[in-house]
Amino acid sequence: MGGCISIQILGDSDHIRNLEKNLVALEETIRVLKSRRYDVLRRVQEEEGKGQQRLNEVQVWLTSVQTIENHFDDLNITRTRELQRLCLLGVCSKNVKSSFHYGRRVSLMLKEVESLISNGVFEVVAAEPPAMRCVVEERPLQPVIFGRETMLEKAWNRLMDEETQTVGLYGMGGVGKTTLLTQINNKLCDGVDGVQIVIWVVVSSDLRVEEIQDDIAEKLGLHGEEWDWKDKRHKAYDIQARMKNKKFVLLLDNIWRKVDLEDIGVPFPTRENGCKVVFTTRSREVCGYMGVDDPMEVQCLTDSAAWDLFKKKVGPLTLKSHPRILEQARKVAEKCGGLPLALSVIGETMSCKKTIKEWDLAVEDFAGMDDQILPILKYSYDNLKGKHIKSCFQYCSLFPEDYLIEKEKLIDYWICERFIGENEDRERTVNQGYGIIATLVSSCLLLEEGSSISKVKMHDVVREMALGISSDFGKKREKCIVRAGVGLSKVPKVEKWSAVERIVPN
Structure with missing residues (x-):
């Protein structure tokens, strides 16, 4: 009887006496609430698909419903244990204090769920979004940009051309592609007729679609727990619904492979919708994958x-x-x-x-080369597919600075080094060599000089990077001794000849 006395001391014993009945009622009202939420959310998504914007009161209600459902799930975890504590036909408890607090939570939640059900009747769930000026976030930029006036004008004119929907900017690492894209972004701050939103996304080298979706969603006002719980497919649906009636410019910085707009949920830019996509990459090949057959090369400064x-x-x-x-x-x-x-x-x-x-x-x-510049350039090298292509690239650093290398001779050298051509006929091997050269040129690791398409050269800084890779960035300086173009007349001084794997004295 001690437990019964405790109930009277605690006061309102209904929380214990009605616990089983309230739990059954709560389960039923939660089912009704979930059905109501499903119906409201379906209406909202239909209206958003038409370009409407959900009302704030609807969003607040949906968030409250999701929160109470989570609380119910937490409450349900201890349901069995709490029911087992009841005794005397459910009038008393083996642990009065615990049962009282649990029963009180059930009673309060039941009232809250009933209130949400009654408040979840909406005649209108969405409305026309307010007319808005172009939304664009100005990005930090150096006050003076040297030698890019002509390039910026050319890129801007290409972007404003009605026949152009996608603009590709490619060039070697550190050449200023991101700076040029930033200039375009900030120029859009001045307003372009009809453009409603400008979205900037930095793309990771491993192309994480959901990260891109999250960046875009933030600019579109799609956020919160409801967004976070969605999978990639449903996120794409929401982005598509929000963007399909907007005139947008999407700026993608530093892409390494094709970005599938459909996978992300971004509507394809067309002449009819007036939307645009601008991207930067180190690979001309990627430009082709993105449907740009005439990309703009960002070259080094004069x-x-x-x-x-x-x-x-x-x-x-x-x-x-x-x-x-x-x-x-x-x-x-x-x-x-x-x-x-x-x-x-x-x-x-x-x-x-x-x-x-x-x-x-x-x-x-x-x-500053080793710490700050070479690691950035090395991304292009790391992205090369196949050890033999990387070996062919490193071999090019053995020529003197600014040396024009004949392609045919270079391929012969690669064959002699057994980088390519093992167990293959001559024609097939030469074609393989030209394919590797094309890959290195496309990746901006080799340069074709003007009209001399039969020769290539290596940029001085890229050559420093290649030599750095050969010596493990200084950790194995004597692994490869290169004295190209200095006219050596005697053997160079080397402390540890046993570590030397290659000497290039030409």
Whole structure:
């Protein structure tokens, strides 16, 4: 009887006495609520498919329903245990305090569910979205961009062309593709007739579709627990419904393979809907996969623009700190080969170097190359498929800087090195070699010089990267001894000849 006395002390014993009955009632009302939520959500999705926007009161109700359903699931976990505690035909409990609190939660939840059911009757669930100006987020950008005025104008004109729906920008790592895309994004801030939303997405090298969907959803106002619980297919459906009646510009930065718009849920850009997609990539081949047969190559800066950028990064005080620094600075800038990334990183590194000895050393050994530049360029190398293609690429670094390599001779060298052609006839092997060259050119790891399509060359900074890979970025400096183009007349000094695997003295 001690338990019964405790009930009276606690007060309202209905929470225990009515526990079984309330649980049955709660289960039934939860089923009704779930059916109501399903009907409301179906109506909402139908209206959103027509370009309507769900009402805030409907969204608040749907969120509340999802929350109460989660709480019910938590409550149901201990249901069996709590019922087993009841005694005296359900009037008393073996653990009065626990049963009282549990019964009270059931009673309160039952009232809340009944309230949600009565409030879940909506004559209208969605309405026309308000007229809106173009939504675009301005991105940070250097105040002065050197040598890109013509390229920006050309890319902008291509984007504004009614016959163009997709624009591809390709070029080697660090050449300024992202900067150019940022300029386009910020130019869209000024407003373009009819464009309602501009969406910027950075694409990971392993192309995670749901991450792209989440980035797009955030710009479209699709978020919260309801969104997070959806799978890829339902997320694509929601994105499609929200975007299909909007004129948008989608900017995809740094793609490494084809991005399937349908898989993401993005409507295909057409002349009729006026939508556009602009992407950057290091591979011309990817441009073809994206349906762009005439992509725009972002090339390195001219000598004049490169020198202007380097001077800006170094600063006038450093350049004037010694009579010979200006001359050495020009040599360092030339070694960057017009690559904006190298010019910026090395320029900033040298901005505090005010002695001529430091600059003399920089002419011989790029400052900042190993830590900040080469790892970025190495992504293109890592993306090459097949060890033999990587070996062929590294072999090209054995030629002197700026050397024009004849394609036929290069293929012969590869054959002699047994990178290609084992157990195959000559014609097939040569064709394989040309295919590898095409892959390296497409990946911007080799360059075709102007009209001389029979020759290729390697950018100076890319060559430094290739040599770095051969020596494991300095950890095995004596693995490959390259003294190309210096006219050696005697054997170079090497501390550990047993570590040497290749010597290139030409």
